Amino acid sequence: QKEVEQDPGPLSVPEGAIVSLNCTYSNSAFQYFMWYRQYSRKGPELLMYTYSSGNKEDGRFTAQVDKSSKYISLFIRDSQPSDSATYLCAMSGTYKYIFGTGTRLKVLA
């Protein structure tokens, strides 16, 4: 079993839709949870960084962490074609990041 599981997609949604992206994990030692956006042939760009269970909101993005279920989510409201990218979840317990495989998202105009 992988430490971090993420559906690779692709996920296609119409413009304006609410997008839900999810990751599950098995290591209860993970304390930090991140979401990155990666455009083709570019480095990952940090979207959200969370430390504890609960919700964290930043503009159109909401990150949710449920440590009891070992489940994290990223919600994108009012999705735009420019949101089309691969979204990677990442987790760490000390300093080493473990990444999910990434979910490819396509927002259709």
Added chain:
Amino acid sequence: GAVVSQHPSWVICKSGTSVKIECRSLDFQATTMFWYRQFPKQSLMLMATSNEGSKATYEQGVEKDKFLINHASLTLSTLTVTSAHPEDSSFYICSARGDLRSGPGEDEQFFGPGTRLTVL
């Protein structure tokens, strides 16, 4: 926010040659730098972790004699792919971690834009 640069952004080389990739933290001191490799449509895989002034720690399955890492200063780490072969063609991404703040954010890594290596 913290900025990490990589150079070159794209390199093509012949099989058997060596290629050096630089990773720089532009506006902070990076106590630790990480090197990742990403194959098409796959996730980032950590290759090695380097701390300034000490030897890099390589992940299982990564050949340390093939992927030479030097972290000579708090703002620069280099990855040298020695005797490159076509199977080494990949997207190499570095990240840097520094003591920017205390508290929960202290674990944050900042990623460079990546270097695409193509070995012919």
